[in-house]
Amino acid sequence: MSEEFKEIIMSHLRKDVLSNSLKKGERFDQRKFDEFRSIEIQKSVIKNAEGSAFVKLGNTQVLVGVKFDVVTPYSDRPNEGTMVTNAELLPLASSTFEPGPPDENSVELARVVDRGIRSAECIDVKSLFIEEGKVLSVYIDLYVLDHSGNFIDASSIAAIAALTDTKVPKVEDGKIIRKEHKGKLDLKALPVTVTSIRVDDFWLVDPTIEEELAMDSRLTIATTGTHVAAVQKGKGSLTKKEFLDNLDIAFKRGNDIRKLL
Template identity: 40%
Template sequence: MDKVMTTPEPTGERIKKYLREGKRFDGRSLLDFRKITIEKNISKKSEGSVKVKIGKTEMVVGVKLDVSAPYADSPNKGNLMVTAEMLPLSSQRFEAGPPKFDAIELGRVTDRGIRESKFINLEKLCIKEGEKVWTVFVDIYSINDDGNLMDAATIGAVAALKIAKMPKYDEESGKVVYGELSENNIPLTESFPIAVSVHKIGESLIVDPTRQEEDLSECRVTLTNNKGEISSLQKSESKELDVEEMKNIFEISEEASKKILKKIEDNLK
């Protein structure tokens, strides 16, 4: 990445000095999230869509469904496909072209958190075993990157899946009748996956970094928490961690996820 576009060194040094004193530029404590807002139904051709904001970071998520053959190893289950794109419109840093590694990782980590928490009841998305099942596509796009796209992606995906309606399905032709949504929601379970990434900057551990802060992150550990259980974890970047530090991260992430669960639920009412 071009050095010119990242946080300038003097600013970085100041951010680190602040963090050592337990402070941040925007007045938050190290383990606080920015304001989270969720706007529903932002694109009406989709089966469900949301715009999620964390501070100035903004992503849109759309859910589409289609009917296709199941995978050979899960003949009685629907399919889930989560993809993420970092749109060039959302930051000077993102270029057009095939997805870069960051976007691939963003999609895969979000996919695993949702899949492993068993948030979607995939068995109920089976139409005819071995022949026809629903595939749920969750497509995530960045609109404005001010840090922490990783956690915003899961919040957006979960919110969009919660409000999405199943499209109508014509059994005779075997085709989906797009544009005619049924009254039925996508079959979900009681799970509520929430991803919280903990970043290591110098000796400090923080959550929900701004873009300026995230540039300084030496290591990110993303945990997807589901009501007190951990569904997925991914340590990213090369910086090594002590065992005790890693254990501390499990707790920080769990605490933070409890706090933002409430905020997300309020937003979805």
């Protein structure tokens, strides 16, 4: 029997066991269907970064560092700073992550976190203007250290936590003075994502890795306290009612998370 065929059989067995548990109203870790795992947040964990945070969501662990650089602004937005988000899924985090250039999962993670921050107008980019032809660019680097499920939300929380910890460096003669700061980064909103997956007819918030392996659909919604900032649909489909139900949960759980930031 080939390894691929064995994995197909194991996948079906895992889903059958999980489905039977969900039909009884139970998740393997005893959480409610709309309940997050425990969230731990530590800030200022990288001394050489302008801002940083370490987040542990259940057993999923993410580290985020924030740095600045002086760059030329976009021609159509000469008075606004820029933002770049990068994500790396470290091989030590999961046996499914491989070394090398970013794969589609890394690219998707960076894109989802970036879109939530950008669409919510979280950062006051005009405050990053230096002088004509020069602005500050914010670099947000995400590192998934341990993948036990839902690294999207863990990364989103860590990114916003790091931004709330970020100090803007002083700039003299077009160069950054790393050890001197002019104040905290001006944030206008705190967007966070809430990810749910569907297994058969059941929607589960903050899925574990075991639940993700059995999922039929995935939906990630980034909210601020007042509006939807971004939506990312993974595999599968969903109805309008399912979307609206998940939207309601995203606002509720998003507000819970913002209280921790």
